[in-house]
């Protein structure tokens with residue numbers, strides 16, 4: 001693929017608010033959907049060869065994209081194959097990075113495989129879940145991940161369709177709470193998760209469905225509906241970000257079209273539909289300031305800031 005072909009295939013000035021769960025985010029200069037590994041490799045190789053900044057967006061459930069948007073190319077990788085290989089006592093399931101985590105969890109439950117029930121209500125893609133070590137109810141991606149196929153950036157991609165593709169075992173991802181080693185890279189140079197393999201155990205389908213229903217009910221009872229980014233901050237050791245924000249009296253606080261949820265103070269909800277990223281950032285700064293002044297705790301963002309921000313974050 002050459003740059004002319006890439007440019008003619010891409011959407012130009014695409015509002016990223018169409019591709020995030022918060023319905024917030026400025027425009028991408030260029031946006032392309034890829035549906036296979038080969039296509040992804042071709043697109044990324046072309047962008048890297050001409051030094052066009054290029055980042056992947058999954059379900060947009062863990063990013064706050066600035067109102068200035070993203071310069072260069074945003075790739076929505078939508079390969080969605082899932083492959084099951086039975087092994088003693090269970091299965092090794094390989095899911096393409098573009099599979100929605102919720103869909104994968106449901107599929108595994110229906111087939112009687114245990115290990116991903118926690119993910120039954122976690123939005124976003126398998127790729128995004130690996131990068132941020134998504135988790136809930138005491139489990140996370142790291143609990144069952146066997147390994148991932150990644151596409152390295154830059155070097156040697158022009159050499160062929162398999163060039164730049166590597167296998168990383170789970171340990172190489174250095175998982176921590178809501179973090180993998182991949183999260184430490186800037187999005188424009190981060191190795192791209194192409195697929196992920198999970199080892200799951202056989203279990204009773206009825207039990208799995210009951211467990212998943214309990215998780216879903218707990219979530220419905222504690223978290224607000226509507227457009228949001230999920231938990232804004234990581235929970236500090238031994239405490240909860242939501243509790244600290246609530247104790248500062250910030251539930252219900254608004255900036256523009258964004259409100260700190262009355263139901264759960266670690267959720268910031270886009271109530272108006274026309275909210276902007278600057279509104280969210282103002283509430284982030286307010287919550288961090290108040291919690292620090294009152295409790296001496298520095299709240300760390302779980303959500304990733306993408307694009308240009310006045311403070312120089314990316």
Ligand SMILES: Cc1cc2nc3c(=O)[nH]c(=O)nc-3n(C[C@H](O)[C@H](O)[C@H](O)COP(=O)(O)OP(=O)(O)OC[C@H]3O[C@@H](n4cnc5c(N)ncnc54)[C@H](O)[C@@H]3O)c2cc1C
Pocket residue numbers: 021055056057058059060061062063077097121122123124125126127128129130131132133134135136178187190191192193194228229230231304
């Ligand atoms: C209502 C709600 C509830 C939530 N509940 C939870 C929860 O219980 N637990 C939890 O952990 N999270 C939760 N989240 C956050 C979110 O669901 C997870 O962080 C999710 O894993 C993000 O996946 P995504 O595909 O949307 O990633 P995105 O937000 O699209 O991307 C996140 C980062 O990963 C990068 N990325 C995405 N795909 C790839 C790829 N294939 N290769 C390399 N980099 C990639 C992006 O460039 C970006 O830097 C919630 C969010 C919402 C809106």
